[in-house]
Amino acid sequence: MESTVILNGLITSVSSSLAGVIVRVACVKKDVDTLTGRLESIMAVIGDAERHRILARSEAADHRLKKLREIAYEAETIIDLFRIEVGTSRSQLCGLTKSCSSGLHLKRNKKVLVNLGLAKAYASFISK
Numbered sequence: 023m024e025s026t027v028i029l030n031g032l033i034t035s036v037s038s039s040l041a042g043v044i045v046r047v048a049c050v051k052k053d054v055d056t057l058t059g060r061l062e063s064i065m066a067v068i069g070d071a072e073r074h075r076i077l078a079r080s081e082a083a084d085h086r087l088k089k090l091r092e093i094a095y096e097a098e099t100i101i102d103l104f105r106i107e108v109g110t111s112r113s114q115l116c117g118l119t120k121s122c123s124s125g126l127h128l129k130r131n132k133k134v135l136v137n138l139g140l141a142k143a144y145a146s147f148i149s150k
Contacts, residue, residue, distance in 0.1 A: 068090050
């Protein structure tokens with residue numbers, strides 16, 4: 023009887039812990055999907071900015087291009103970190119969700135998403 027109570031407590035504890043991990047995974051995956059889409063847009067803008075820089079040969083164009091590249095590289099790093107974490111934790115939580123992650127530093131991801139949003143607005147402004 024005591025072992026049943028202990029096992030029930032253990033199962034409840036493990037279930038709630040796994041539920042928390044699954045919720046974090048869903049949030050991180052959505053952020054990474056958003057980040058990937060924005061990164062693709064920014065890479066297209068970088069191509070346009072490079073063509074503009076060649077035509078204009080201005081320091082301002084060089085500066086804009088440098089800033090866009092910095093943001094793109096940071097976004098690529100976060101996407102790579104997500105892929106690494108998904109790969110290592112998928113074996114730990116095999117079969118529980120379609121994609122699993124032990125959790126990334128969401129604060130940094132949110133900061134990059136904000137930067138990408140600003141870069142996108144900045145890129146549309148400079149292309150006018």
